[in-house]
Amino acid sequence: MSLSAASTEVIRATLPAVGAAIEDITTLFYRKLFAAHPELLRDLFNRGNQKQGEQQKALAGSIAAFATLQIGPDADRSEEILSRIAHKHATLGITADQYEIVHKYLFEAIVEVLGDAVTPEVGAAWDEVYWKMATMLIKIESDLYAEAGVAAGKVWRTVAVSRRVLQSAETVSFVLTSTDGEALPSYRPGQYISVSVPLPDGANQIRQYSLVGTPSATEWQISVKAVPGSVADDGTEIPAGEVSNFLYHNVFEGDTLSVSHPFGDLVLGEDQSPVLLVSAGIGCTPMIGMLNHLADTDDRRRVSVLHADRSPAQHAHRAELSDLVERLPSAVMHRWYEDLGAREPAGTTYTGRADLSTVEIEDGTKVYLCGPMPFMLSVRESLLERDVPASSIHYEVFGPDSWAAAR
Incomplete structure (x- = not known):
């Protein structure tokens, strides 16, 4: 109307x-x-x-x-x-x-x-x-x-933490299982859940985390990055991550969490269009979920994976990402690190910030982005300059969404 x-x-x-x-x-x-x-x-x-x-x-x-x-x-x-x-x-x-x-x-x-x-x-x-x-x-x-299949607003359930796995020095994964024996709801690769955490001051703060494992009725997996407080270049105070830090420091095997039903519209297409997965930092998590699905279903479409991070030590799911790309017969990967330490750039691993100018992008490619908003907007601009249609660029952001105002 x-x-x-x-x-x-x-x-x-x-x-x-x-x-x-x-x-x-x-x-x-x-x-x-x-x-x-x-x-x-x-x-x-x-x-x-x-x-x-x-x-x-x-x-x-x-x-x-x-x-x-x-x-x-x-x-x-x-x-x-x-x-x-x-x-x-x-x-x-x-x-x-x-x-x-x-x-x-x-x-x-x-x-x-x-x-x-x-x-x-x-x-x-x-x-x-x-x-x-x-x-x-x-x-x-x-x-x-x-x-x-839920009443309006009735999206919450209690799950148990069955395993806690360190993914990097600052990122941990939680494997979640049902507490009542019922199957967990299904989800599409790329979707996320909300986690509600009771904090020491009495607040119940809520954050969203991508489901990174293969879609399963018996267990879900999320990854959480601890976020220390910091000060931006312009002097603005950036607060520490209340929920992520609480989860990282306080939640272990045997604990329970209050989580929502899975939702999210950054979902892997079911057609055979070429796929370009672009992420930075903890934005790799929906991409890991998509790659797990592609690998487990023996998908044959062409897949390009581009990831940027501060260093290999801070790259969550680094080894898993390499393993998943190797399992896909038509997949290629490019990684950029701001600091490679004593290592030298080799093959498709580079030092510096992500540069899409030399990356092959086939016609009809569907692009999926996740990472800090400045990173995604920069990548989008590069893609548009490469004549990738705006309608083919999809993104996810776990925080205030300023994309609409910027495009």
Whole structure:
């Protein structure tokens, strides 16, 4: 359903002003929301991302991108933007009634920031945009819950940690099994689960982790990288990873975890198109899941694997990645390390940052990306310069999604 003609014209006229103020609006929105519902910051939203302002920027970018599509020729691309958000919402157990709460505080923030500029006509037009976006998300999320065979929002289960495996000095894998003897839900290669962790201060913080093993009804496997606090080049404080550090230091064999049903729209295509898997750091995890599936099903399609990391010692799943590529008859791998230590570059292992300029990319290749957002945007730009269609580039990001605002 398209926006009404009247609302389309109002949005077209006011989008520049709203877009310029959208980060102020979303920042105030979250402040109002958490003041009224502190439990949402404690038990649902990522406190680290809120502190850095990343979630505010991502929400602003999503709203602006959605509104822009509604007044242009590409309105049918709206679901492409919303699909990733909906999958994330599904792993959090978001339900339709929560969109009413968001609406209340978002529009209070819009009125407070824009003041008299929010005439009844302007308010009605942006209200229509919001509810179109919300209705589409609710529909996608409802379909996801139905496909999963669960009631809306009822996505959580308890699993046991059967094994803990060190993947690098800072990354550990957890093998998870059912606690009640029932089969674990199926998932598609590349999907992820949410993990809810009770922290010492009483909060229950939630994070997402890719399923890295072969799809199985008896066990799941996730990998978790400990993230120390740091300071960015511009002096911005980057908080330590609350959940990842807790899991790394405190969870062992015999413990239990609260996890969600698997979701995620970065999934390996079932056709025989050539595949290019590009990752950096712990972004290798969905790629490991895809490669395990390809190897176990004796898939014959052409596969190119590109990975960038700080050093071989910090490369999680390094040996497993090599083994999986060797098991695939038509697979090639390229690896870049910022620091090779005493080792010398050899074969398809290079020093420095990833460079796609000399990598062969066949026509019809489907690209899957995962890693830090600056890395993925840089790779996307390189791919577009190589005439890879934007529609063939798929990505996953475990954090605020600023991709929509950047493209």
